[in-house]
Amino acid sequence: MTHFVLVHGGWHGPWCWADQIAALRRRGHDATAVTLPSDEIGPGAAAYADVIARAVRRPGHDVVVGHSLAGLAIPLVPDRVRIGALVFLASLLPDPGRSWRNQLGDERPMADWFYTEGLPKQDRDDRGRTVWPADVATELFYHDCPPEVAAAAAARLRPQSPTPVAETTPLAAYPDVPMHYVGCRSDRAVSGAWATAAARSRLGTGVTWLDGSHSPFLAAPDGLAEVLLTLETR
Secondary structure (H helix, E strand, O other): OOEEEEEOOOOOOHHHHHHHHHHHHHOOOEEEEOOOOOOOOOOOHHHHHHHHHHOOOOOOOOEEEEEHHHHHOHHHHHHOOOOOEEEEEOOOOOOOOOEHHHHHHHOOOEOHHHHHHHHHHOEEOOOOOEEOOHHHHHHHHOOOOOHHHHHHHHHHOOOEOOHHHHOEOOOOOOOOOOEEEEEEOOOOOEOHHHHHHHHHHHHOOOEEEEOOOOOHHHHOHHHHHHHHHHHHOO
């Protein structure tokens, strides 16, 4: 049995992994979904990694899966606790010495839809945290989910602090552990071309592709479970 530590991305929470945990348990495995302090202004990637490390049950064996923004934090976890592997799911990847904001300015890591249809409609609250209108979030994150699932998920999104994006990554170098990248072919958030190049140059690996949107844990949890278990055996 493998225990997976599931780490949500920006604006989300542990609730988004409920169907994924059920899919893994049906296959004889287990998982824990963490709650990142992502609506708090102060904590950055290092604080997120502290939270993730505390969820590891079997040091040296657990697989940590980070979705989207969580990719900025999960490579810091092996400095805190031994793990079996890291899985970057439709994930941002830190570049030592730079912030994610630097990457946004120097590269084009996000999908075209994000720049043309999503970002112009993103908003900020009075604390400078980013928020999404529900209709935009539905199209950005959940466009292939059943309508009722997409609506329920969009309604639960919370503000995201700018700290993990603005700070220079605390990552000095990627850890010496097995690392995998899982991309989504119809992702409207992360660019597939960027993910392919960055996974190769930073993780030393290719991309394992899933059909569908940025949120396979809601759209296709059984398919994602099969991919995670296949990766875990490599």
